[in-house]
Amino acid sequence: MSYPDLELVSHHFCPYVQRAVVLLLEKDIPHKRTYIDLANKPEWFRQIPPLGKIPLLKVGAEVLFESAVICEYLDEITPGSLHPLTPLEKAKHRAWIEFGSNILTVMAGFFNAPTAESFEQKRQELIEKFAWVERTLETPYFADKNFSLVDAVYAPIFHYFDAFDAIADFGILEHTLKVRVWRQALKQRPSIQNAFVEDYVQQLLTLLKQRNSYLSILAQQPSYIVSIS
Template sequence: MPRLELVSHHLCPYVQRAAVVLDEKGVAFERTYIDLARKPDWFRDLSPLGKVPLLRVGGEVLFESAVICDYLDETHAPRLHPDDPLERARHRAWVEVGSSILADIAGFYAAPDATALDARRDAIRAKVERLEGVVAGPYFVGERFSIVDAAFGPVFRYFDAFDTIADFGILDGLERVGAWRAGLARRPSVRRAVTEDYPERLMAFLRARDSHLGARARHKAAAPAGARP
């Protein structure tokens, strides 16, 4: 098989999807981290969209996480997508829901004021409420780990950081989704998709934002232990 290299950024959730899939399949790969604020010239030459992840497959380059994950699923066992075409399409659709939630999360941590923050929170809540009636547990379709799970592990990882800032109640009362989140957090491939210092990197990123959440994160970091955010 050709040599695989995953071009990454430490915080990118889409990179994490590809890393989870590679790990689940036991595929050997190299990982190269770049700074997206100072993109190297070689990366600009390789990435048509200027985004990570990229997967170098020998002399070829794949971009876009969904494409990368599907390629890996077609070329390496075990299969993570369902064999049935209709069910496979359904899974791909839920992966897109995960991408939509990630877009809402970006809007959440960039929201300039409390009103905008609440609107983004409500948008995220509405989507995860739909998942409550879909998730079989302990993973998306039961005992079998799928690419939908690989897509949502990075989604729920953001909530870990948000929970340290304040109780936003995004998953309140959603028992199945809550159990799914906890199960994904324990999955070795999901845990290994980020570096050990990921929580500190993410919190530093959030505190640096010129946003309502950034201000709350800075306030929480400066407040005495036990103080309300």
């Protein structure tokens, strides 16, 4: 199989980048990864993406932006699609990928919430979001036994939950049994295990503690820290 030269412009803690990394590993696609500092973006990067965001996929002399587009492209240039075949099912999967991005936005609101009230509001929003996922999900993967692009999108979300769980049980997935089964199934998948740096949860926890948010305050209280699996 011959591929164009692929370079993913990345960051270790970007859940949008991680979707693309899961895809690259899942489909065993030769590529290069370049990590940038988002707080100090290199000059060459400033010239490229219209939205100024990562991931970026350089394909030879061309550049793709937007993680969902990058994932579909990677899927399409390799054998064996991770998207359903029929237009309706494919469209539904795309919608749930978009929903995954929406969850990431609420999740950022959760870990950045400045007060107990706003934190609780975001916690409730996350509970509602996952109740929607629970109604659609099949298990062990999103679409039963077939690993799909939707699975690659939710894996980084659950890695964030590993860091939240290390602070306290916030009960977000308490009533979503299928989501919990899904989360465990994703954890076992080699492409997902290999998409994250080894001490990812510990490093993420350190970053969360530095955010000056309500969650940071909770994380700094030693009684909240439970063991990290």
